[in-house]
Amino acid sequence: MDTYAVQAEALQKRYGEKHALDGFDLTVRKGTVHGLLGPNGAGKTTAVRALATLLKFDGGRALVAGTDVAKDPRGVRRRIGLAGQYAAVDEMLSGRQNLEMFGRLFHLGGRRARLRAAELLERFDLVEAAGKNAGDYSGGMRRRLDLAASMILAPEVLFLDEPTTGLDPRGRGEVWEAVRELVADGTTVLLTTQYLEEADKLASRITVIDQGRAIADDTPDGLKDCVGGDRVEVVAAEAADLPRIAEVVARVSLGEPAVDRTGLRVHAPVRERVAALTDVARTLQDEGIRVEDIGLRRPSLDDVFLRLTGHRTDAAEPVSGEAMVAA
């Protein structure tokens, strides 16, 4: 019990006929980032809202920071923070005023609320913008203020509901950096996201949710392994060549190749990786089909998703944030 920050067993949440949560299980180890991944409507947000005491669930049991969510919601509220899609800051107050107001509402009292606000502004790199209206903040600054507000009582568990949705790559990088620092300080984070890249970068463990149920729970690498080893990927020069490329890849692949028309990509899992790659490359060259790129790659979480749920994530992949988070 001491090793887990969140334990949910068989959570049920019904809206009429629809089962938003249908026996959802989750365990999150203390001091880790745990990704909760799923398409729109899979139940991610319902799960987070239920665990964060915003939503009463119909069945099952949940412990957050060792406290029973159904029996002692206020006790839970003292030990959690909530940020992202469903928590917000007051746009008409300055950053500092926001943190002081929330501090007082967290029962810190005026003096401690002021001190804590100053600490958090420093911590989340908002000192310069402290006096500006939160409504005038950039997307990344707003989310950082949002994070700061949820960290006022240094909660044991932080729920981050799609914390980077709608942010540009720079803002996304800023939020990721802030989350990493929090976890380094010992906070446990439950992160929902539609961005597979985000879960891959931040989370040490991932639960995949679909139709209100956890359908997989593993490390990012473990999930990738379950899709089956390496894949051959061909990026076509012209869309017209895609069907023929798919046929060529199909001759060596383990399953039907996936064709991504917008990215002009064809990819499929293969067993004899080098032989398969050479075969595909030679055939395409013989037939005079131009390709932009050809190679072997590890499966992405996107592939995992497709395999597990039979459909892709709804959101487009974000522009790669590789460059700016490397620093």
Next chain:
Amino acid sequence: MSAGTVEAQGGTQGGTQVDLHVESGEQRRLYWAVADSWNVVRRTLTHYQRQPVMILWQLGFPIISVLLYAYVFGGAMEVPGSEDGATYRDFLMPGMFVMTMAFGLMNTATSVVHDATKGVIDRFRSMPMAPSAVVGGRAVTDLLVACAELTILALTALALGWRPDGEPLAMAGAFGLILLLRFCLIWAGVWLGLLVPNPEAAGGLYALIFPVTMISSIFVAPSSMPGWLGTAAAWNPISSTGAAARELFGYPVAGDGSWIQENAVLMAVVWPVVLTAVFLPLAVRRFQKLSR
């Protein structure tokens, strides 16, 4: 494990210098309900402090309304109580007070829907503060704003020559009844604010509030309307408050002798109590429904 994965390095929570031990609010419930409500009130008062233009808008509207009604329409209006030497201004002012309270419902609804859609209410609900403070703070704020609006309106009217002629206690009672009307409308506003999906839809409520305000006796006598409309106007709760205020300010309007007009002061208490009894539970239910 992928490259950027983060694991705890152990250590203290955030290296804070501030003692973060707090009372959950489970003990001393009443104290925290009041303290939390006050902090919610402070939040809105800080809005005004940061955006003085907002005050100008909100308080400027009643002033402009008084000037418009007194000088644009005033000349064309028959004063239903003129036998006492009352001017249209005497007739108008209680109506202006009441109209401002009625339109205040829009402010309540707009603020609530704004907080609900922006996630501020969700943040409050995820915090250990008293749940009642979320709505309670709103109610106190709106009453404070209503007091400010009434003060500005009354001062403007006095400057224009309005001279109420009632007993001081009765006139205080008139303001009390006007605030009682605002009080019951707060709950209607909270309920509507939690009911409509977005701020744009809340703006559409004007189409509802405006005719309801006009089909009343606050600006003209119901006897001048077609029969059925006049009856509806006479039974409009805001008519009772308007008529009661006129009576208490010392310029009663001779009614048509119907029961509802003869018992304006009584009804100015009964209507708001009934409306509160309806809308307060509805608003609380709607608020609790957020967790369903």
